[in-house]
Amino acid sequence: MTVASSARTDSATAADAAVAGPSRRPSRRTSRRVEAVGAWTLCAPYVVLLLIAGIVPIGYAFATALQTPPTPLNPAVGFGGLKSFETVVTDFRFLRTFGNIASVLVIWLPIMMIGIVGLALLVHASPGRFGNVMRFVYYLPGALAGVANFVLWVYLLNPSSSPIRAFWSALGLTDIKSVVVSGNNLSFILAAMLFFQGVGTWIVIVNGGLNGIDEAVLEAAEIDGAGPWRVAWDVKLPIIRPWIGYAALMNLAYGFQLFLEPQLLDQVASNALPDQYSPSQLGYAFAFSNYNFPAAAAMSLILLAITLGIGLIIVFKSGLFSEETH
Amino acid sequence: MAVALPETTAAPETPLRTSAGRRPMSINRLARIVTMLLVAAAFVFPIIGFVAMSFRNADEVAAGQGGFLGLGGVSWENVRYSWSQVDGFGPGNGGLFVQWMTNSLVISIGGALIAVVAAIPAGYAMARLRFRGRRVLLFVTLLAMVMPNTVLVIPLFLEVAAIGAVGQLWPVIVIMGFFPFGCYLAYIHFMTTMPPELVEAARIDGLNEISIFTKVAIPISKQAVALVAFFSFVANWTNFFLPLALLSSNQNNKTVSIGLQELIGASPLFNPTVAAGLNVKLYMPQLALATFLSMLPLLIVFLGAQRFLMRGQTVGAVKG
Numbered sequence: 001m002t003v004a005s006s007a008r009t010d011s012a013t014a015a016d017a018a019v020a021g022p023s024r025r026p027s028r029r030t031s032r033r034v035e036a037v038g039a040w041t042l043c044a045p046y047v048v049l050l051l052i053a054g055i056v057p058i059g060y061a062f063a064t065a066l067q068t069p070p071t072p073l074n075p076a077v078g079f080g081g082l083k084s085f086e087t088v089v090t091d092f093r094f095l096r097t098f099g100n101i102a103s104v105l106v107i108w109l110p111i112m113m114i115g116i117v118g119l120a121l122l123v124h125a126s127p128g129r130f131g132n133v134m135r136f137v138y139y140l141p142g143a144l145a146g147v148a149n150f151v152l153w154v155y156l157l158n159p160s161s162s163p164i165r166a167f168w169s170a171l172g173l174t175d176i177k178s179v180v181v182s183g184n185n186l187s188f189i190l191a192a193m194l195f196f197q198g199v200g201t202w203i204v205i206v207n208g209g210l211n212g213i214d215e216a217v218l219e220a221a222e223i224d225g226a227g228p229w230r231v232a233w234d235v236k237l238p239i240i241r242p243w244i245g246y247a248a249l250m251n252l253a254y255g256f257q258l259f260l261e262p263q264l265l266d267q268v269a270s271n272a273l274p275d276q277y278s279p280s281q282l283g284y285a286f287a288f289s290n291y292n293f294p295a296a297a298a299m300s301l302i303l304l305a306i307t308l309g310i311g312l313i314i315v316f317k318s319g320l321f322s323e324e325t326h
Numbered sequence: 327m328a329v330a331l332p333e334t335t336a337a338p339e340t341p342l343r344t345s346a347g348r349r350p351m352s353i354n355r356l357a358r359i360v361t362m363l364l365v366a367a368a369f370v371f372p373i374i375g376f377v378a379m380s381f382r383n384a385d386e387v388a389a390g391q392g393g394f395l396g397l398g399g400v401s402w403e404n405v406r407y408s409w410s411q412v413d414g415f416g417p418g419n420g421g422l423f424v425q426w427m428t429n430s431l432v433i434s435i436g437g438a439l440i441a442v443v444a445a446i447p448a449g450y451a452m453a454r455l456r457f458r459g460r461r462v463l464l465f466v467t468l469l470a471m472v473m474p475n476t477v478l479v480i481p482l483f484l485e486v487a488a489i490g491a492v493g494q495l496w497p498v499i500v501i502m503g504f505f506p507f508g509c510y511l512a513y514i515h516f517m518t519t520m521p522p523e524l525v526e527a528a529r530i531d532g533l534n535e536i537s538i539f540t541k542v543a544i545p546i547s548k549q550a551v552a553l554v555a556f557f558s559f560v561a562n563w564t565n566f567f568l569p570l571a572l573l574s575s576n577q578n579n580k581t582v583s584i585g586l587q588e589l590i591g592a593s594p595l596f597n598p599t600v601a602a603g604l605n606v607k608l609y610m611p612q613l614a615l616a617t618f619l620s621m622l623p624l625l626i627v628f629l630g631a632q633r634f635l636m637r638g639q640t641v642g643a644v645k646g
Contacts, residue, residue, distance in 0.1 A: 031529070036457035038535020043463065046448035046509060049440070053482065053504035054470055060488065061481035122362050130359070137366040140373060143624060146564035147586045151617040152376045154610075158595070161387050161610045163375045163395055176596075196369070228354055250472060257474035260566045264587060268596045280567070283480050287571075293484060300480040304473075311472045321468050 058304070064297040077294075084294035088286070088302065091295075097279045100187075100262075105255045108191035109248065115199045116247055117240075120206035121232050135207060142200035149197045150264050157189065158268075180269040186262075186277075193261050198254075202247050209243035210236060246318045253310040256303060259284070279303055371395060380618045381405050384609035408615040414606040415589060423616060425578055426585035431623065433498050433569075433581060434562040440503025441558040442551055449512020449550070450543045454525050455535065464513070470506035476567045483571040493576035498569060502562045508554035515550035516543065549634055556631035563624055582620045589616055 040047075068080035088094060123135045144152055155161050158176040159168040173179045180186060213236065221235045237244075262277035263284075276282040279299065287296035315321050374395055379387070381400035386392050392399030416422030451457070452464050486497045520543060528538040569581040580588070593608040594601035601608070608616075 032456070035455055035535055038539075039451040039455040039457035039460070041536060042447035042451040042455075042539055045440075045444040046504075047463070049444050049500070049504035050466065050470070050506075052485075053501045054466075054478070057478055057481035057485045060485050064481075064484050119362075119365065122358055125358060126362065130362075134362050134366055137369055141369050143628060144373070144621065145560070145624075146566050147583045148564075148617050148621050151586065151590070151613055152372060154590070155376050155379055155614065156372055158610070160390070161379065163371065165390070196372075200369075253472065254474050257476040259476055264590065267587070267591055270596065280476060280479075284571070287480055287483065296480045297484060300477060303477045307473050307477050308469070311469045314472045315465065315468045 058301075061297040061300055061304075065294050065301055067294045069292040069294050080294060084292075084298040085302075087292070087295045088282075088298045091282070093274075093276045093282055094279075096274075097276060097282050100274075100277050101255055101258060101279065103184075103187040104190045104194070104258065105252065107187055108194050108255065109251060111191065112195055112199060112202075112251055113244065113248055115195060116202040116206055117237070117244060119199070120203045120210060120240075121236060123203060123207050124210040124236070125228060125232065135204065138203050139200040141196050142198065145197060146260060147264070149193065150261060153189070153193050153196075154268055177269045177272055180265055181272045186265070186273065189265070190258070190261055194255075194258075198251065202251075206240060206243045206247060209240040213239050242319045246314060246320055249310050249314045249318070253307045253314075256280075256306055376614055377618060379611055380408065380615035382611045383407075384607070384611050387610050404611060405615065408612045411606040411608060411612045412589070412616045412619075415592065415604070415608070420606070422577070423582070423585065423589075423619075426580050426582040427620070427623075429495060429573075429579055430563055430582040430620075433495060433502065434559050434623075436499040437502030437505075437562040438555045438558040440499065441505035441508045442554050444503060445505055445508035445554050446512045446544075446547055446550060447539055449509050449514075450516045450520075450539055450547075452509075453513045453516035454520060454522060454543075467506045467509050467513075470504075471510050475561075475565070479567045479571050482568065486572055492572055493579055495573070495579055498572050501568065502558070502565070505554065505558045505561070507561075508558055511553050511557070512547070512550045515547065515553075519546055519549075552631055552634045556627060556634065559627055560624060586613075586616060586620060589613060 065084050066080060066082070067077045068083060070077050119138055123131050123138070125131075126134065141149070154176065156164065157179050159165045159174055159179065162168060168174075168179055171182075173182060180189060217235060217239075218231060221231050226234065257280050258278040259280040262273065263281055266273040266275060266277070276285050280303065283296050283299035283303065286292045286299055374397075378392075378396045378400050381402075381404055382392055382396050383399060383401075383404050386399045387396070412423050414420035416425075448463075452460055452467075482501055483492070486492055486501075489497075491497045524542060525538055528542050533541060564583060565581075566583045566587075570584050570587075573579050573581060574584060589608055590613060591597055592600055592604055592606075593613060595609060606612075
């Protein structure tokens with residue numbers, strides 16, 4: 001007591017030395033342990049939520065997928081091995097749903113990437129108020145997310161209300177059902193919906209990457225005689241390549257979970273579309289139409305594996321999440 | 327190169343990007359501005375037309391009247407009529423739409439509160455404390471952040487069904503409280519704004535780890551709290567698949583996103599048989615009004631969070 005109180009009357013540095021000096025080594029070890037205990041206490045609520053909303057449902061889905069579905073004759077569930085995975089993969093709709101997604105991705109991803117990178121470069125080449133206003137305008141549709149974006153598209157796709165009804169009537173389409181159902185329209189419509197909803201946010205993100213480019217690099221390129229096209233192509237593009245890869249992979253993963261748009265388009269087209277257009281819809285149908293929860297769980301796990309694979313590539317390969325950069 | 331040379335010799339001392347504004351109208355610059363304006367028009371006109379739709383009359387819409395984007399056909403009378411129809415939807419005297427909006431508010435705000443309370447301390451700990459498992463936790467957070475949240479909806483439904491809580495709001499709130507993107511935002515925030523020396527100094531002053539967080543880290547985390555709350559609220563409000571799976575069984579506990587789906591299904595435009603049994607008429611103006619109203623909370627939150635947004639969107643090139 002007396003030592004401590006007398007030390008406190010001294011200067012602060014002397015007090016520190018007196019406390020830390022003689023017992024330096026053991027105290028560092030205990031402070032490490034105290035630090036770890038503190039860290040886990042602070043992380044506890046987050047870890048609990050991670051378990052509830054991430055780890056436990058995945059584990060439970062595994063357990064469910066290995067069961068046999070109850071039937072009217074045999075309501076008890078038992079161990080079914082990989083049977084439900086077989087049910088899912090051999091379902092006549094399984095490959096078709098991935099084919100449908102592929103047909104959307106083939107149209108959507110290239111347009112999306114050109115749109116994101118092209119518009120981000122254009123915004124970046126327009127300093128001042130004009131560029132800022134344009135960036136904000138491109139961001140606007142992103143505020144209409146989910147169902148709101150969908151209802152907006154119902155307005156555009158329905159020839160009786162659409163501002164582009166001349167376009168629809170030129171194609172000989174008079175009601176929303178024919179617009180959605182005819183020919184290969186659906187893939188293009190879904191691609192347009194996804195583009196409209198998503199491009200703005202990504203422009204802002206890639207633009208953030210462009211803003212990180214050192215001014216001196218761009219100046220040097222200009223002094224070397226590079227025009228705006230060459231600067232964009234040879235200087236800016238290579239520097240923002242990690243962001244481009246990140247955007248491409250995130251959107252690819254996003255494509256596999258398509259649910260809302262095909263589900264609701266079917267509804268406004270008087271059920272004229274396939275009921276299970278996307279893999280997510282198929283999983284939903286297994287759960288809520290067939291009440292085959294093992295199959296639904298298996299379908300979810302297959303989708304999870306695909307998006308997890310894409311996620312791993314993003315985290316490890318994009319170079320945007322390495323701790324050194326921060 | 328020969329074309330570019332005169333330009334660069336004309337203004338060699340100014341950098342390319344700032345000199346562009348003062349340069350005479352070149353073909354390049356004209357093409358850039360025209361392209362950007364055309365794209366902007368393609369983005370804005372549908373939105374203007376859509377918002378105008380909620381102020382229009384269904385008969386005029388069907389007849390194709392109303393002028394450019396229907397802006398000639400807007401009136402306050404139409405909105406009042408449309409609202410009477412949207413509000414009238416539901417058993418008895420209606421009121422389901424207001425109920426759905428309330429549910430969405432409860433779920434979105436509750437989820438955002440939990441997200442903030444969980445993500446800020448976890449982000450701080452991962453950024454500034456050393457502990458075994460830190461890298462694994464960070465890695466799992468990143469992975470969960472880049473995965474579409476819908477892939478786990480069916481497993482989450484199975485989990486919630488196992489405890490018999492399907493159709494109740496609280497499991498949805500808890501699940502939405504898990505917001506790995508928010509945790510990553512907090513992590514980046516403390517990495518960039520809180521030097522490790524600050525933590526070290528607080529330790530030497532005798533503060534324990536929890537006190538360092540509450541007394542030193544929290545006061546400088548206003549920005550992170552605002553961003554996590556904003557992104558979480560928006561994600562919760564627009565979430566469709568999770569409420570669809572977990573709340574569809576309870577009409578009074580639906581959110582507005584799945585409620586809108588029900589309004590679409592009750593429209594004579596798309597489902598004449600169902601609509602014939604209803605005493606409300608939900609044509610395009612009514613659906614547009616309901617959608618517009620469902621977007622209002624997002625607009626309000628967006629305006630409130632605007633000054634934090636541009637920075638947050640660009641920090642670490644991230645997406646919610």
